[in-house]
Amino acid sequence: MKEFDFIRRYLYRAQTDADVLLGIGDDAAVVRPRAGYDLCFSSDMLLKNRHFFENVAPADLAYKVLAVNISDMAAMGAAPRWALLSAGLPQLQESWLAEFCDSLFALARRFGVTLIGGDTTKGDLAFNVTIVGELPQGRALRRDAAQIGDDVWVSGRLGLAAAALHHHWQTFALPDSVFDLCERVRLRPEPRVALGQALLPFARAAQDISDGLAQDLGHILQASGVDAEIFAEEVPTLPQLRDNLDKTALYGCVLAGGDDYELVFTAPQSCRAAVLEAGRASGTPVTRIGRITEGCGRLNISDAAGRPVVLASLGFDHFE
Structure with a gap:
């Protein structure tokens, strides 16, 4: 041919x-x-x-x-x-x-x-x-629009694709049933088009999570000139990953793993009901994981006890 x-x-x-x-x-x-x-x-x-x-x-x-x-x-x-x-x-x-x-x-x-x-x-x-x-016209969800006091939200569940990759690389081993779930998400991520359009009337800043939540949310913070505080245990993931991975591996996948292609976005606190309705109407789970604070681009992550979470890497870098 x-x-x-x-x-x-x-x-x-x-x-x-x-x-x-x-x-x-x-x-x-x-x-x-x-x-x-x-x-x-x-x-x-x-x-x-x-x-x-x-x-x-x-x-x-x-x-x-x-x-x-x-x-x-x-x-x-x-x-x-x-x-x-x-x-x-x-x-x-x-x-x-x-x-x-x-x-x-x-x-x-x-x-x-x-x-x-x-x-x-x-x-x-x-x-x-x-x-x-x-x-x-003029309605795009941009990285530079987050404001102090906004909630930080994510769609779907994070860390599954990264966990499947680590299983392939033999960094750790997942039970077959868990790997199958994660591999399906890695191979066939679901673009959140309906959610993105439903958020247009009230969301401020947005980014898709391709390189890791910490890194991609960091792009929003840098562009908007603000800080954020997120709570590691609030970030949604597959429950079986919490059961099978230690905290270091779990946080690495969920907070910095990438390949999720979910949305991270900010919206005013007054719009919480509207965000939940946008998720329901678009058939997309949405979870509030933190808030935008005053600052100039720093992301602060806390665990369930309020201790800082330090990541070995914020996410994927092609040249790292």
Whole structure:
């Protein structure tokens, strides 16, 4: 199979988005933004043996390649609309490509995303997605909007993906049933798009948790010029992890592990009922884990006894 046979057979799909004036098959795509909306752009690269294992199933790989980008749109409160996929592929193996593309387009359809272009080249497994979303003008959830007195919230449960990775790396061993739960979350994170949009009327700052709660919340604190206090035992995780890991390992996964793709966000205390309702309406558990305090970018973490929690690392760093 040649490159353009692959594009025509697997990537070109009939367009159903009326705002896509020209999609795959030309030198560039043409879309028409809707009046009254801002556009959000984001891009993420995933590399073999850095972001995924070489033996990952193509359906799981395709899901995650797109899901982590959709998660960026969720963190802004945006609706994902269009994506461009660039891929380095060692060979064009038809059964692998069919499984990959079927999974990719299934997730795209679920979230209303249209693939409008990209690039392919021969090389080691590598993928880059550029995604474009839209939201009402001036309504984006930004990192620099947290205010003193805000509550700090997270969605879902944290630490599961990191625990699965540590099991793979043999840092510690999880019971098979616990590993299976964690591995499912690692391979197929759930982008919190509905929650992000439900939070638009009242939430202030938001970020998706890709590199670890401590590090990603730290980005909000630095951008907003505030401190935060969070309570380690309030951060939601899988109960079986609390039962099977010592405190050091547990805090490392839950507070700094990353690969969660949940949302951390701030909102005024007066909006607690509204946050809970946004979680209920979007089918997403939300948990209040701390508060924004006066300062200039420091995160303070306390355990159940009020003692400071010191982490060996705040989260994932590509060059560390």
